[in-house]
Amino acid sequence: MSDVLLATEGLTVRFGGHVAVDRVTCGFRQGELTALVGPNGAGKTTYFNLISGQIRASAGRVMLKGRDLTGLSVARRTHAGIGRAFQLTNLFPNLTVRENIRLVIQSKRGLGHDLWSVAAAHAEVAEAADRVLERVRLTAIADQTVTELSHGNQRKLEVALLVALDPLVYMFDEPTAGMSVDEAPVVLDLIAGLKAETGKCILLVEHKMDVIRTLADRIVVLHNGALAADGPPAEVMASEVVQEAYMGKALADV
């Protein structure tokens, strides 16, 4: 398909004798939110790591808009348009919320190598950071350090960093993990908002079936590192094989 933005071709990684991700060929389109599901250990996060570059592939390729990213470093992939949020909160702990976001915007604008200007004097960066803070509703706690935040707010900031980066491909790894019932909708609304924007390709690893049902355009099922099913949510959820083997437990959790 011509509007495929991100594609993996035969993507494989082996750790010793164990094949964690096994020849996954899959394309992701603009404006599409794909939920990645599968039992624990199915290789979802490893698949994410292969795409964003934290792990190097043993075989296969990662293509973004026809460009081969496979050999590039994490930082280069980020600049190419791959944005990643992490399952375990991964922030800059002793810096303020505002500074966390400012750092992302500074990277996006290629300012990091500037040795001589005063960082605090970059009004355009500060304004962009304020807009992101507003959007993710963190303005009130912008000057607290990350260590002072509740878990829920840390998760929000994790998502906010990705919003600030504004990549071509958004990758969320269980964005609502450990969040309370009241807090989760804020993050989910945010993702829904991103989806409504044109041109955003969103990948979401998620266990909660109700979330997937409301948000996802498509479900990709991984099992033992291999692609087990791929299609519209209703179709995949209805498929007997998938339900029994991979969804049974997850559905029971709901």
Added chain:
Amino acid sequence: MKLLSQDRPGGPLISAILVLLLIGLALAPFLFPGTRALDTAARICVFVVLVASYDLLLGYAGIVSFAHTMFFGFGAYGVALTSEHMGRSFAALGIGTLSGALAAALLALAIGLFSLRVRAIFFAMITLAVASAVAVLVSQMSALTGGEDGLNFQIPRALTAAQKYADFKLFGVTLNGKLLNYYLVFSCATVLFLVLLRIVNSPFGRVLLAIRENEFRAEAIGYRVVWFRTGATVLSAVAAALAGSLYAIWLRYVGPSTVLSFEIMIDILLMVVIGGMGTMYGAVVGAVIFILAQNYLQGLMGLAEGALQGLPLLPQLLDPDRWLLWLGVLFILSVYFFPTGIVGRLRRR
């Protein structure tokens, strides 16, 4: 504020202390008469830069290096060698300073690219190895470096006490080349400190903080960690080399024990920790306290011992020969009570 790169010391107390220190150093020849006092003041100026440049590495980028005195030595030996071979001239000082800084930059670049890819601890080990190797080389190649004896060299007459600039005394101070030399050291140190302060407050400096906090995420938001770490290493090496050049110009002597020894490395570390890591201003406070203690604690204890004569035990404890013990106690106390350093403690968040 522009001069301070919008980085206020934070808190009225620490600001007042810093202003006092600045005035004290700026007017040192007039406020504290005597060769020894002036020597101490010059040493403080040099070490403020040296410690600040180490803070850039340790406090901001979170990199542990044991090669900082080596870079300091590069600058010092650069000046000594050119002065020795080119004769006393400002050109020799300039060329020596530049070549020392260049050598420091190149070696820092090589060490950084070679070892910072792996892990920070590996970098620390490599710097230790390289610094030891250089120290051995310097002491062995005595034909060039003067070995353990070091090198005495001449600096332009305009910077020595032999040159008189006026027949009268200003507030009891002779206006000679030595005074000019002090102000050369003081003004260069001030400029270098402000430059370092600017660097840590630049967008680049913020990236260093991000890398210190979470290198994994820094990479994931698009910063190439190796390059930033290497950049910080090179910048701090160059600043250390420049401080070394100033030190050599002031002392007119270089030797392994004054500019290369491992003890100096430990001193630098202590000054950074006492002053407050990652604050820059901590370098000023740390260097002043440490160097004053080093120079005057022994004398002070001599006085105290005399005053307590006749009391049991106390005079023995305060014997001037035990000054290192008390210096140690002071450090333990300061680290215990100010784990974030003096500036860190006084700074309001």
